[in-house]
Amino acid sequence: MFFTYLRRELRRRRKAALVVASGLALGIALVIVVNSVSSGMGKAQDKVLQSLYGLGTDMTVTKAADPQEEGQAAGPRFRFDAREDGSDEEQSSDRVLVQGFETLASSTVAKVAAQDGVSNAVGGLSLQVVKVSGQFTRGKIQEQGQGPGGKIVIPQGGTVKGGGADFDVNTYSVFGTDVTEPELGPLTSSKITSGRTFTSSETNAKVVVADASYAKEKKLAVGDTVTIKGVKYEVIGIATPESGDAAANLYIPLEQAQTLSDSANKVTTIYVKATDSQRIDAVKSAIQNNISGTTVTTSADLADTVSGSLSTASDLATSVGKWLSIVVLAAAFLVAGLLTSSAVSRRVREFGTLKALGWRSGRVTRQVVGEAVVTGLVGGVLGIALGLAGAYVVTAISPTLQAELGGTGGATTGPGGGGGFAGGPGRQAAARTLDVALTAPVSVTTIALAVGLAVTGGLVAGAFGGWRASRLRPADALRRVE
Structure with missing residues (x-):
């Protein structure tokens, strides 16, 4: 009975359900894209750090x-020496x-x-x-002459x-x-x-x-x-x-x-x-x-020296991107809850009739929550599809970011421009720029997070609607016309 009624109501109110699902889908898709891009930033930064001192190294120890001192040869x-044989x-x-x-x-x-x-x-x-x-190269004598004994002499004015x-x-x-x-x-x-x-x-x-x-x-x-x-x-x-x-x-x-x-x-x-x-x-x-x-430099210390567009994009994804996804997701949950509550208000006569036929308030509430959870799951499926598409686009485009590395930890520049960097061996320059291609990998954890958000969104919307439905009294409901 529960699933039969659930299927019938969702089909009858599919437009309203689709609006709620679409709102949740946008929020969930944004979360997936932001998390995927943040993961890509992390991997790009790991590549940069790996290029500094190798895979598997957690820290370096240097002095x-x-x-x-003043006057010391730099x-x-x-x-x-000139060759004695003049060669x-x-x-x-x-x-x-x-x-x-x-x-x-x-x-x-x-x-x-x-x-x-x-x-x-x-x-x-x-x-x-x-x-x-x-x-x-030896110089050549110009205007030279030959003196007694065959000796070469340079007359006055010779050069x-x-x-x-x-x-x-x-x-x-x-x-x-x-x-x-x-x-x-x-x-x-x-x-x-x-x-x-x-x-x-x-x-x-x-x-x-x-x-x-x-x-x-x-x-x-x-x-x-x-x-x-x-x-x-x-x-x-x-x-x-x-x-x-x-x-x-x-x-x-x-x-x-x-x-x-x-x-x-x-x-x-x-x-x-x-x-x-x-x-x-x-x-x-x-x-x-x-x-x-000794000076100990960890990967976290090195990460602080990475600047450029990679660092800027990472900061945006970490701060602005995550806060934006949270705000959009919260707004989607709120809108879903309000729309579900509004839909319950328009179904007052229906729920009043069901209560008059013997449905308890808990059963009515479960029915509303069930509809909202299914709507949330539909929104989750749509959100995952949109999020995967967005992550695929980022990976396909692979925008190139620059990571600027500055020398730290006592690095010096030697003759010819050689230098050291943060505990690593000599580099071609004490400060250099690397080009890193950005990808947006989607992990299983991100998908699980999306599913969890979809269910949560459905429960939030169902809580609004269920609370509204549980307060209805059969007598009051039957006096109202939908």
Whole structure:
């Protein structure tokens, strides 16, 4: 009887039911789109943060570089001497510099790993190589003559013309990675697209993995060799960043990086993975309290440094978007309730007759609430369809947002524009801009939320109407004409 009457009433009043369902559908669709876009913002920001120091890293531990004293040399010094034989052969010299941060003892990695709440910790050494190469050209004597014994003399008024020096400066970044711990560190943000990565036995091997962009620029391929400070390294793999820029131009085993930079048993960055994402703040405090002089940077700290259109859009989706969806949804619930209550008022004679036939107030109320819940579910279906369509449009368009990253945590800019960023290895610039494509993924949780809102909207509308219907008295209802 309940469902028969319910079906008949909804079919008879389908226009009014459709209006209520449409209002709820718009509110629910807006909630789905806003939540999906917010989720997309979160994933885009995760990609940006992943490009900074790699997948799986919850925080980094560094030590800020000491400020330079007055008169202290700001960069490396190069010295070239003229050839005794007068030849014009090319000369070159490399300087390998620790990049961005003060070094930490390798033993600090074990201390960090021993802290409560730390799942794993691995050290890395960020370097910058400055290579100066070129040649001197001897000048030529003009108006020269030949004196006694065949000696060349320059008569009065003779001059030396031409000659000079022509040198190029090339800088690139190198990162020493612990090959025994491949699951942490900046190399995890890249995918090996050619060749292979390091093996755990190559702790001191003369091998290198090159960033794809740098390899293309220098025409490097697997099997080629690169020379760093006179040492030849075989290219065993090409790594392509999955998002953003590469952490370094070249990656070599940590021990080799320590040898090249005369930094035995030293690291610049410690990458830390927590046992539980909920304990990151507690782990950060423990490291700072127990290991003095260190700076701990978490993903939340890095997120605060991300600006640009990504940050702006994220703020809009989080604040304006969510508040707007709440207001629209509340308005939809209110309108649905008022329309249902109004519909009950127009059905006074009907409900009065049913009560006169023996229907109790509770049964009348349940009938009204049932109709409202079904209407809410219809609105939920429509809202989910509209929300999925809106999320699909956003994903199909994939608007490009910019994430501007600024250096923090003691990062400095080295020769040639190299810099460090927030605990990560040397970058091409201390501040850079990444382009991130926005998507709007719809999760099962969002769909469940939409269904819950649909039922809630129906119950709210039913509560208005049920309360109105329960107050009707048969005698009063029968005296009124619909």
